Amino acid sequence: MRWVLDQPELKLALRGGAAGLGREVNLALTTELADPARWLSGGELVLTTGIGLPASAREQRKYLRALDENSVAALGFGTGLTFDEVPPELVAAADELGMPLLEVPLRTPFAAVVKGVSTRIAELEYDAVLRASRAQPRITRAIVSGGAQAVAAELGRSLRASVVVLDTGGTVVASHPRNLDVATVNLVRGALTPSASAGVQLLDPDVAVSQQTIGVGGTSYGVLAVVSKTPLTFVDQVLLGHANSLLALDFDKPTRLQEAQRQLNGQALGLLLSDERNLDPVWAQLAQAADGRGRIRALVVNVGSGSASASMVRRVLPALTGALESAGYAVFAHAADSELTVVIPGSETADFARQLFIELDGRTRKGLRVGLSGAHPVGRLVDAVRNAKLAASVAERGGTPLEFTSLAGSALLSFGASREVLVAVANATLAPVAEHDTTHGTELLASLRAYLEANGHWESAAATIGVHRHTLRKRIETVQSLLACDLDVARVRAELLLAMLAGTPTTGN
Structure with missing residues (x-):
C-alpha cells in the first residue's frame, strides 16, 4: 500500500490507518455495495464513492470493520461526488484497525488507480517468475x-x-x-x-x-x-x-548406494562360496547395460604402453563414466594394464561412441585407439570384447572408434600375426611363379590373381586382364605345374588369394 500511496500521478492522500501501509495488495476494484465484504477474498484495494455507505456512524464503523475482517488491504474513498470529504467515523475506524484509508480526489479516475495497481502487480509477478527461473539452476548446482x-x-x-x-x-x-x-x-x-x-x-x-x-x-x-x-x-x-x-x-542417495553395495557384496560372496560358480547374478547385473532387445556392445580403448599408460587411464575413465551417466546409462567399465573396456547398449552407434570422448583434451585423444564390437546378446560378452580388442589393435591412433564389422573382408590382413603368416606363405609359395615372370617376361602372377579374384570364372578373369580365355587357361596350367597344386580346390584358391593380397615377391603389395 505504501507504493500505491507514493504514486504522484494518482494524487492520493492518506486519511487514516497509517499503521497498515505495509499491507500487500493483489487486486484493485470498484464497488458501491452496502456490504461488499462478503464478496471479497482478501488483499483487495476497494474503491468507493460512498453511494452505499450507511448513514449512521455506527454502521460506517461496522462497514470498515467487515472489510478488515475479510483481510481487505485498504479502502480508497472517492470525494467530490457523494461526499465532499472522507467521513470522520471512517477515519477513526481506520486508525483503530490499522487499515489504510486513502482519499481519491475527483480528478483521479478510479480506472487510473486500478490500472496502476494492476500494472504494478503484473511487474512484481514477472519479477518473481524471473527470479525463480534464475534461482532454480543455482539451487540445483548447490546440491551438487x-x-x-x-x-x-x-x-x-x-x-x-x-x-x-x-x-x-x-x-x-x-x-x-x-x-x-x-x-x-x-x-x-x-x-x-x-x-x-x-x-x-x-x-x-x-x-x-x-x-x-x-x-x-x-x-x-x-x-x-x-x-x-x-x-x-x-x-x-x-x-x-x-x-x-x-x-x-x-x-x-546414501540409502540407495548402500543397498547397491550390499547387493554387489552378496553376489560376490555367493560366487566365492558356490562350488558351481553360478554366474547368473552377474549376468543379471550386466543386463542393465543392454538395450531393449537385450544386446550390448563392447568398447575397448587402447591407451598405449609404458609408464604413462596408468595416468592416461586415470584421465580417460572419468570422462567415459561421466558421458555414460549423462546419457542415462549404467556404467560398466574395467581398466586393466593399457586397456579400458566399457559396455554400452547394443542399439548405440559408432557416433555415440565417438561422443563419449568429446570432453577429453586433444592431446589425450591423440593417444587412444578405440575399437567397437557389433551388437551381441549379453551372454556373448566375451565375443564382443574380443572383437572390440581386435578392432582397437588396428584402429588409427587418435581417430574415430573403429567398428569390428567394418573389418569384414580385410580382418586377416589387418592383424600383425595373421599378416606375417600370409606374407611368409606368399614368399615361400609364389616365389616360383614370380621368378618365372622375371626370367621369361610372362604375366603369370597377374593372371593368377585375376583368376582367383574371379573365383575360377574363366570369362570374367580373362576379360579383366584383356586376354582370351584359352590364353588364360594355358597360363593357369603353367602356374599349377610350377606350384604343384590343384587350383580346382576352393581351399587352395582361398589360401593363394590371401597370400597374394598380403604381398608377393615382385609386386610388393
Whole structure:
C-alpha cells in the first residue's frame, strides 16, 4: 500500500490507518455495495464513492470493520461526488484497525488507480517468475557442490528469508544464516505440524513459517522450513518445492548406494562360496547395460604402453563414466594394464561412441585407439570384447572408434600375426611363379590373381586382364605345374588369394 500511496500521478492522500501501509495488495476494484465484504477474498484495494455507505456512524464503523475482517488491504474513498470529504467515523475506524484509508480526489479516475495497481502487480509477478527461473539452476548446482547447507543458503538468499533443515529428531542439519539463532529454530520446531506433508502457520503479523516434509517413497528424512515476514507467494512455494525435491534425492542417495553395495557384496560372496560358480547374478547385473532387445556392445580403448599408460587411464575413465551417466546409462567399465573396456547398449552407434570422448583434451585423444564390437546378446560378452580388442589393435591412433564389422573382408590382413603368416606363405609359395615372370617376361602372377579374384570364372578373369580365355587357361596350367597344386580346390584358391593380397615377391603389395 505504501507504493500505491507514493504514486504522484494518482494524487492520493492518506486519511487514516497509517499503521497498515505495509499491507500487500493483489487486486484493485470498484464497488458501491452496502456490504461488499462478503464478496471479497482478501488483499483487495476497494474503491468507493460512498453511494452505499450507511448513514449512521455506527454502521460506517461496522462497514470498515467487515472489510478488515475479510483481510481487505485498504479502502480508497472517492470525494467530490457523494461526499465532499472522507467521513470522520471512517477515519477513526481506520486508525483503530490499522487499515489504510486513502482519499481519491475527483480528478483521479478510479480506472487510473486500478490500472496502476494492476500494472504494478503484473511487474512484481514477472519479477518473481524471473527470479525463480534464475534461482532454480543455482539451487540445483548447490546440491551438487555443497549438499544440504548450500541448498539452504541459496534458498534463503532467493526468498530473503531464514531457512532451516531439521532431521527426523529435530536436530538442525543445515540453515541460513549458517548460525541461525536458537529462538528462530525453536520457533520452527514449535510450528511443526506432526504427520503433515506441508503447511503454513502465521505466528504473528510479521512471522510466517512454511514447512515441507523431506521424503521419498514414504520414508521421511526431516523437514525443510522457511521463516519469513509474510506467507510465501506461489512462485516462492515453487522454489521451496524444488529445494525440497533436491534435498530428498540427496538424503535418499546414501540409502540407495548402500543397498547397491550390499547387493554387489552378496553376489560376490555367493560366487566365492558356490562350488558351481553360478554366474547368473552377474549376468543379471550386466543386463542393465543392454538395450531393449537385450544386446550390448563392447568398447575397448587402447591407451598405449609404458609408464604413462596408468595416468592416461586415470584421465580417460572419468570422462567415459561421466558421458555414460549423462546419457542415462549404467556404467560398466574395467581398466586393466593399457586397456579400458566399457559396455554400452547394443542399439548405440559408432557416433555415440565417438561422443563419449568429446570432453577429453586433444592431446589425450591423440593417444587412444578405440575399437567397437557389433551388437551381441549379453551372454556373448566375451565375443564382443574380443572383437572390440581386435578392432582397437588396428584402429588409427587418435581417430574415430573403429567398428569390428567394418573389418569384414580385410580382418586377416589387418592383424600383425595373421599378416606375417600370409606374407611368409606368399614368399615361400609364389616365389616360383614370380621368378618365372622375371626370367621369361610372362604375366603369370597377374593372371593368377585375376583368376582367383574371379573365383575360377574363366570369362570374367580373362576379360579383366584383356586376354582370351584359352590364353588364360594355358597360363593357369603353367602356374599349377610350377606350384604343384590343384587350383580346382576352393581351399587352395582361398589360401593363394590371401597370400597374394598380403604381398608377393615382385609386386610388393
